[in-house]
Amino acid sequence: MKYTYNELIDFAVEAGRKSYSPYSQFRVGAALLTASGNVFTGCNIENRSYSPTVCAERVAIFKAVSESESDIIALAVVGLDCDYPLPPCGVCRQVLSEFSKNAVVIMAGRDTSVFKTATISDLLPFDALDDLKV
Numbered sequence: 001m002k003y004t005y006n007e008l009i010d011f012a013v014e015a016g017r018k019s020y021s022p023y024s025q026f027r028v029g030a031a032l033l034t035a036s037g038n039v040f041t042g043c044n045i046e047n048r049s050y051s052p053t054v055c056a057e058r059v060a061i062f063k064a065v066s067e068s069e070s071d072i073i074a075l076a077v078v079g080l081d082c083d084y085p086l087p088p089c090g091v092c093r094q095v096l097s098e099f100s101k102n103a104v105v106i107m108a109g110r111d112t113s114v115f116k117t118a119t120i121s122d123l124l125p126f127d128a129l130d131d132l133k134v
């Protein structure tokens, strides 16, 4: 990988500082590494109407895909105001699985020295028909 997990976490923290989260006060940043070696970042963006709110991970994924970079190698997500390594929500797991089954998801919280990793297949099992064949 062009970047270490810790470097991706640092990118995610930087992105999370741009979070627009006046309602939850819960800042999240994401940094996505594509096969070409580019990093796309995102932050959560809330809305007073709630449902238009979008997670940091999806902002990063959509930025990458909209730049024709859908071969996702890794995605770091950091909850800047979270006391534990923050996992992606179900919607973001679904969106990530659209583009990669093997991407490494790196999860961290306020203390970025403690992080967990998992593949999207770990986080979203039985996602495809192939998984369900008997």
Ligand SMILES: [Zn+2]
Pocket: 055, 056, 057, 058, 088, 089, 090, 091, 092, 093
């Ligand atoms: Zn999400």
